[in-house]
Amino acid sequence: MEWLAGRIMLLSGARRALVAFVAGLIAVLALPPFGIFAAPFLSFPILVWLIDGASGNPDHGLLRRRFPAFFIGWCFGFGYFLGGLWWLGNALLVEADEFAWALPLAVIGVPAFLALFYAFAAAVARILWSDGMGRIAALAFAFGLFEWLRSFILTGFPWNAIGYAAMPVPLMMQSAAVIGLAGVNMLAVFVFAAPALIGTRKGLRAGLSLAVLLVAAHFGYGFYRLEQPLPQPADPAVTVRLVQPLIDQSKKIDDSERMAIFEEHLQLTQALPADGGKRPDIVVWPETSVPFILTENPDALLRISDVLQDGQILIAGAVRAEDTGAGQPPRYYNSIYVIDDRGQIVGASDKVHLVPFGEYLPLEGLLKAAGLNAIAAAMPGGFSSAVTRSLLTLPGGKTLYPLICYEAIFPGEIGNDALAANALLNLTNDAWFGNTPGPYQHFQQARLRSVETGLPLIRDANTGISAIVNGRGEVVTGFPFGTRGFVDTILPGKVALPMSPGEQERNGMLLACFLFSLALFSRASFILREN
Known part of the structure; x- marks a missing residue:
């Protein structure tokens, strides 16, 4: 893994962009109709290693130094959204005489635009980057933030938010009742990216331990909730x-x-x-x-x-x-x-x-x-x-x-x-x-x-x-x-909620604050060690 991580970090030019694009494509396999839960565990470590190697010229300003990470995030996002949304073009073929001209805009233009959210996520994460678990927390925070922004900017289009990759079946959906989709988005990225620590070793024990704990809680709570008796349908039954x-x-x-x-x-x-x-x-x-x-x-x-x-x-x-x-x-x-x-x-x-x-x-x-x-x-x-x-x-x-x-x-x-x-x-x-x-x-x-x-x-x-x-x-x-x-x-009856939708959203924001604080702490520790 260390050899693979090193090779990916050192990629440059078109090969670097292609690997990021393919990594985004692979992540799509976690979504319906495929539901391959393991796919993001390959995609996100590759993304982490690519961002590890995305260090800009130190003589440039802050924004220009983050452009390599921004570009890698965009390539990853373009692969993810192109692979997940190509079918939008099918709607234009229903009345092809009138709308076929717009096919490139739907199939390529929409993914290219949505990829900007992941580009900014990678750039923001790079600002908080460190050499251990903190960079995983930074990536999770940044992806969670920009997935949230994607849900309402320009009327919003949160289709295929990354958290859905962690919820292919009901057993794995129940966490959303506590922390909402926003919280699942962040924790999913943390867990998916955690194997990247195997390739660099720093922060390995703490990062993988936390990831395993999160996975156990995700499945454990799902099992607990599904084991609870279902409520009876309303009387009279409809x-x-x-x-x-x-x-x-x-x-x-x-x-x-x-x-x-x-x-x-x-x-x-x-x-x-x-x-x-x-x-x-x-x-x-x-x-x-x-x-x-x-x-x-x-x-x-x-x-x-x-x-x-x-x-x-x-x-x-x-x-x-x-x-x-x-x-x-x-x-x-x-x-x-x-x-x-x-x-x-x-x-x-x-x-x-x-x-x-x-x-x-x-x-x-x-x-x-x-x-x-x-x-x-x-x-x-x-x-x-x-x-x-x-x-x-x-x-x-x-x-x-x-x-x-x-x-x-x-x-x-x-x-x-x-x-x-x-x-x-x-x-x-x-x-x-x-x-x-x-x-x-x-x-x-x-x-x-x-x-x-x-x-x-x-x-x-x-x-x-x-x-x-x-x-x-x-x-x-x-x-x-x-x-x-x-x-x-x-018609089934209503299931009691552990949290109201408003509380779920607040819990998601608390997770964002925790991950941000962890990333900041790790970044500060990294700077002190460097000095």
Whole structure:
């Protein structure tokens, strides 16, 4: 290991950049659909050794001296995000005539931009760098800091945060209930990078001991939490039907297919339960499953009332139009409707966090003038975002916390008010991305929101992955990707949380302070030894 570490430290030029890029690619193997937990234990030691050798000219200023580390972090991040997000280009091929020109921007441009967060993380870590365990703590702190910044800068895109690599299965997800994703991000980097100490020996015993202790706590707490008895479903028990219609995205944007798509959903809604039992209390359709403006189609609401039995409720994704008056065009919202057995809309919630360039255009006036349009916007001008999130209260009193599409990847989207809900509700349409890693990554991240809140998750997707997940992140029932049909199950009860989401965030910040202090202490000790 010492020989390997020395060789990597001394790499230069293109070989150095290539090794960093490949190390980032290898780390992607820890993410769905692969879930190879060991992959980052190879990637992050390589990154540490590369930063060890990234010492700038001492005659240069502080910023220029950190550029070698910045560049290595960027190459690592570019490999990680290119390998983890290449499937974004699939959405542009749905309407290739209009959007194929933007393929390089999605496949290469987005990873290149996101890699800047890891570049700054490496540069900041290098400022705190020492010759022992402190540099591992510095890297963990810096990655945790910039993963947190990635969750909200320019509306945020925390997709594939590094902590998810440490949480491939429910046993390994439970730590998020105590320290949140931000805390897991930092500790995961510390553990993944700790084997680098074998190659340099300094701080080996303390660093590996702490890493082993963290891994033991991670698994031990997961085992403890999964061994606790699950709560009983709320009384009376509520049966939920997930409808996964498997509609190809090219058909969803074809006006001539609208009625056929609508009838497809209705057919799966009125089908008899597979076990011959009672019909479900709640039927759930995916995001934008209603292919027209419901409030402008009373016949469609009538058809829904014909299909629903007494007391049944339909929850469906739809586009909602809002009249702005005075001859202005209406606003359109990506919404969820609650419809009762009489065909009445009795509840609605609009999407708050829209996808830039997908559902709306940033700098719309400028980009519209250049002939650009939002990719997934169903209406001219794209969607508008809701000011606040409206919880869905169903007839009978049950409350759902709605998350539309990629809103489920943002831990910060879920406040403590969610604890009053009976379940999380995530409607999505991952047909845009085909059978690529995207839908599998999306599902894993949505599951983590259940662990963080203790709430069961009702997740319905057009092509998959649809599932009912309990408050510990375990799949109760569902569909794999690319399966058409429906499934009925009883909605699980809420799981007691050791910490509220707010406390989890505070614990994550405390970990950041600890790692920063450890890095500073090690850096100070290193300077004193040098002098």
